[in-house]
Amino acid sequence: MKTHHGFLALRTSLRRGFTLIELVIAISIVAVLAGAAIPVTAKVLTYKARKATREELQVLGDAALEHFRDTRTIPTTVSSLMVDSNVAGWSGPYLGGAVTDQLTGTSGFEVDAWSRSYRFTVSGDQLTIASRAEDATFGNTDDISIVVDVGVARREETVAELKLLNQSINAYNATYLATAPLSMVWSTAYSTLVTRGFLPTYTGYLTDGWGQAYVPVGTGSPLVELTSTNLAQSQAGNGNGNGNGNANGNGNGNGNGNGNANGNGKNNGKANGKGKGKGNGKGKGKGNGKN
Structure with missing residues (x-):
């Protein structure tokens, strides 16, 4: 009987020892898998955060361009796209559907996917909206940004306005060219067109999208067509010169x-x-x- 009990005790001891070894091996395997999964998960999360930030930057860029079309001013904050700050022509909000960021308590459009504020920088006609991205520091290679060139809106406005003005000039000349030719000075010709009912009173018609006066095509009187010197310059900047x-x-x-x-x-x-x-x-x- 002693021999039998001793054998059972040995088997029980072996079973307990084997189970402990299994646990150690299992824990080791889980640790290895977890160590391998953490970097992969971090990369996936970073990828998604960058993707979401890029998409939001595009939305902000489109909104900034619409803001400029309405106000002729370049926005310098996200809030100026959402709240009227008494800027003439403001027709916003230009952003909609924003949710509150859980970490900062601000509008979701004001911060990137890492809950950090965007930076607006204006240089001439270009607005740069940037995120410092995952390293939380501006100026490094991981930064995400979008550049909005409001020169596009200036050109659109100028082309559309010139079409209207030249149509008015042609209509006037069809009736009054022989008896009352238009002055080659645009401000004077504009007053005549308004007085005769060919244009409404709007002083914005005196200048192009860059705020510079329209100029006559050619040098001989009378005025038959207007143009903008900035259109040729913008074409040259785009490489579309003749x-x-x-x-x-x-x-x-x-x-x-x-x-x-x-x-x-x-x-x-x-x-x-x-x-x-x-x-x-x-x-x-x-x-x-x-x-």
């Missing part, structure tokens, strides 16, 4: 060559014209003239 070159014809006269980036040109004499387009790059085109 080049004009002059060449002497080898024939009965002189030929003027007009070249553009597509390489099309016309001359009155036999000549080759070359033009360079203004922009970020230069494009050369050659035009073959016909006599």
Whole structure:
């Protein structure tokens, strides 16, 4: 009997020891898996936070552009997109559906996915809205930002306004060109158009989207068309310039060559014209003239 009890005690001891070893192994495996999963989880969370921040920055950028279209001023805070601060023309709110951030208690649009405030920076016609991202520090490579160029809105306004103004000028000239030609001074011509009922009273028609006066096309009187010097400049900045070159014809006269980036040109004499387009790059085109 003693032998039998001793054998049972040994088996029980072995079973208890084996169970303990199993627990140690299981805990070790779980620890290894957890250690491997934590970095992966952190990367996933960071990816999602960056994605959400980029999407919100796009929303903020669109709202800032609409704010500028209405007020002609560039917003410098998120709150100016949501609350009227007595800016002329404000037609907001330009952001909707915001929820309260749980950590800061502010509007969800005012902070990024890490609950940190966005930074607005204005330089000329460009507004940069930035998030310091995961490292919580501005100026590092992980920063997320969007650049809003309000020059786009200025150009849109100018093009639309010029269309209206030139239609009014054409309508006036169809009736009064011979008897009361328009002055080449735009402010004077504008007053005439208002007096005759071809334009409403709106002093904004005197200047383009950049706040500069419209100018006549050509130099001879009367006024037949307006333009903006800023439109040509904005085209040059976008690299969409047309080049004009002059060449002497080898024939009965002189030929003027007009070249553009597509390489099309016309001359009155036999000549080759070359033009360079203004922009970020230069494009050369050659035009073959016909006599």
